[in-house]
Amino acid sequence: MIILQKYDVVVVGGGVAGLTAAIYAIQAGMTTLVIEKQDRLGGRAMTNKKKGAYFNLGAHALYFGDAYKTFSELGLSLKGGKPSIDGYGIWKGKLVAMPTGVKSLFTTPLLSLKGKVELASWFAKLGKLDTTKYNSMSMREWLEENIKDPMLRNIFYALLRTASYVVSPDLLAAGPALQQLKSALKGILYLDRGWGAIVDELQEKAEQLGVHFLTHSKVDCINHQHNIIQNVLCSDGTLIEAKYVIITTSPATAYQLVKDAKKTSLLTWKEQAIEITAACLDVALRKLPVPNQQVVFGIDQTVFLTNQSRGAYLSDDGAQVISLLKYQGQETDSNKDLQDLEQTLDLVQPGWRQELIVKQYLPKMTVSYDFPHMNRTEHPGPAIPEIKGLYVAGEWATHGELLVDAATASAKRAIQHIKMVEGSGVEMNFGYRNII
Ligand SMILES: Cc1cc2nc3c(=O)[nH]c(=O)nc-3n(C[C@H](O)[C@H](O)[C@H](O)COP(=O)(O)OP(=O)(O)OC[C@H]3O[C@@H](n4cnc5c(N)ncnc54)[C@H](O)[C@@H]3O)c2cc1C
CATH class of the missing domain: 3.50.50.60 (FAD/NAD(P)-binding domain)
Structure with a gap:
């Protein structure tokens, strides 16, 4: 000894x-x-380098919360970029403008005029919302009490799932999730060379x-x-x-x-x-087959896609590093999850296989051991x-x-x-x- x-x-x-x-x-x-x-x-929080591309263990964004404040206080350089989160939603198998900003709020076909007015009023008041009042209420209860338009509720579910990684609105406490959403809507940071x-x-x-x-x-x-x-x-x-x-x-x-x-x-x-897990597919592509489709939120599917290269240096030779996630519940099926993620990539970036340099598939990553x-x-x-x-x-x-x-x-x-x-x-x- x-x-x-x-x-x-x-x-x-x-x-x-x-x-x-x-x-x-x-x-x-x-x-x-x-x-x-x-x-x-x-x-x-490790990053692995594969064929010149920096892959985190699945999509990773730094919010402007406690970790950002702590790392700043410790003098970390936190080099990277704050990309726009404006993008698309997947609804009934099609890509449609996701109303995450002012422009997309006007153009989205997802919401009726009433729904748009309701969302605009939430954009105005979310920043000042005291989320701690909702710490002992479930996300579903909060949404049902506060969001009238059914389609807007679906959009909120998708945004809250992306911010929290949790697929069970009956379990997720509304206060912390809303706080995270507030933070996400202010912007996120993608880090040069990944979280490594x-x-x-x-x-x-x-x-x-x-x-x-x-x-x-x-x-x-x-x-x-x-x-x-x-x-x-x-x-x-x-x-x-x-x-x-x-x-x-x-x-x-x-x-x-x-x-x-x-x-x-x-x-x-x-x-x-209660563990939160996700299936993660990351790909490095020589170029994007469809350059303007870089962020996609699944609305009626539990998937998310983001081109992290739009905000950060993630490749030594100019490749585009795209991360896809499938948020998992208790039952998981590794092959089905991969199929769903590849289908999402087919929809968003058709022809991606011809541009592929390298990929990483992590069928069941623990995002959080509890929440x-x-x-x-x-x-x-x-x-x-x-x-x-x-x-x-x-x-x-x-x-x-x-x-x-x-x-x-x-x-x-x-x-x-x-x-x-x-x-x-x-x-x-x-x-x-x-x-x-
Ligand atoms: C796919 C995915 C996406 C994510 N996206 C985001 C995001 O966008 N934004 C965000 O804020 N967070 C995100 N996270 C979460 C973030 O990565 C974690 O919260 C954070 O890295 C956890 O750090 P930790 O130190 O608590 O745990 P860990 O990183 O798990 O560290 C625990 C360490 O303990 C070591 N260990 C275990 N047992 C022993 C032992 N017996 N002896 C010695 N060592 C041991 C392990 O090897 C490990 O290194 C994501 C996570 C995943 C997996």
């Missing part, structure tokens, strides 16, 4: 949440180690500040004694003593790693979690109240944020709690719970 030096903070997992937590921990003066089981950092650029800069920043990393090292067990955190054991026998441990894996893995987890809140958090939904009994984290010194972060540990915003916000919550404990010099806040 190899015993490493004792660290103030050990972070399990080197994705966005883990890297963010590590940077804030070391900035607070605590010695910090990140342990990542893969041989490189980034988790689901964020990971590289976070890693560089962490290394400069003195964070240590163990990659290709899988944590097998997190030990505590008398309900106080003691150490972390890796599968190669490396043992690391720690004052604080922040777990950024999935809730199911967190539950497996912690000794006697069934006596902790991890049991509830694991059991209440703000109606069956939740409590918000996970930051502290695991039953064990002193043990924390969770990651997008599933959301207190209302969605996707990567929840990853950064939860990481900062964990560090803030640790700082509070360190600063107060008093016993940790046992019994700290976030009941909704």
Whole structure:
């Protein structure tokens, strides 16, 4: 057994949440180690380069939410572009103008005059809407109470699905989803060289500040004694003593790693979690067969297409990198999903096969291990109240944020709690719970 030096903070997992937590921990003066089981950092924010094209693990857009603020505060360059989200909708097998802006609102054949007036009034008031009022209402309830025109409701469903990745309006909490939609309508950022650029800069920043990393090292067990955190054991026998441990894996893995987890809140958090998954098809094309069709929202189908190259540098030789998503429910069929995605590409970019340089198909990516939904009994984290010194972060540990915003916000919550404990010099806040 190899015993490493004792660290103030050990972070399990080197994705966005883990890297963010590590940077804030070391900035607070605590010695910090990140342990990542893969041989490189980034988790689901990784980018892979194939034949000169940069492929994220499925379409990735940075909203102007917590993650953007956090990365800016940390001095990341965030190079890229803010493309227009004006595009088309797929309705009854045809492409029609999607009313996401002023011009398309006038031209779309999807809405009657009454529907257009209703949407225009929503564009005017959505920016000022206090979405927190709808945190305990489902998305479907909100839409049925607030949107009169049935076709406009379909359009809202499609936009909210794109912003949240969730296909179940009965489960999705309306407040967080509307907040995300508000943010999306203000614009999104596509990053040059993909999200791997964020990971590289976070890693560089962490290394400069003195964070240590163990990659290709899988944590097998997190030990505590008398309900106080003691150490972390890796599968190669490396043992690391720690004052604080922040777990950024999935809730199911967190539950497996912690000794006697069934006596902790991890049991509830694991059991209440509902995973969001998507089938992802990414293609690099020499050129676009139909240059003006770059963004397409499925209205009566759960698909989305975006040419990310319209906003960012994603290829070294000028190829166009298009990402397609199929939002999945509980039942998934890998072949059918691929067929649906290719059919969407046939409709939007006929002849794409002749222009294909390289493609990537990921049949079932976990977009989020959990999200703000109606069956939740409590918000996970930051502290695991039953064990002193043990924390969770990651997008599933959301207190209302969605996707990567929840990853950064939860990481900062964990560090803030640790700082509070360190600063107060008093016993940790046992019994700290976030009941909704
Ligand atoms: C297809 C797709 C599209 C997305 N689109 C968007 C988008 O448009 N906008 C947006 O904001 N977000 C988007 N996301 C979500 C975003 O990618 C995630 O929220 C974010 O990357 C999650 O970071 P994380 O650190 O919480 O988790 P992860 O990235 O999963 O990091 C956890 C890390 O822990 C490691 N690990 C697990 N077990 C162990 C162990 N036992 N020992 C050591 N290490 C371990 C894993 O290898 C991993 O690196 C998308 C995700 C997907 C998959």
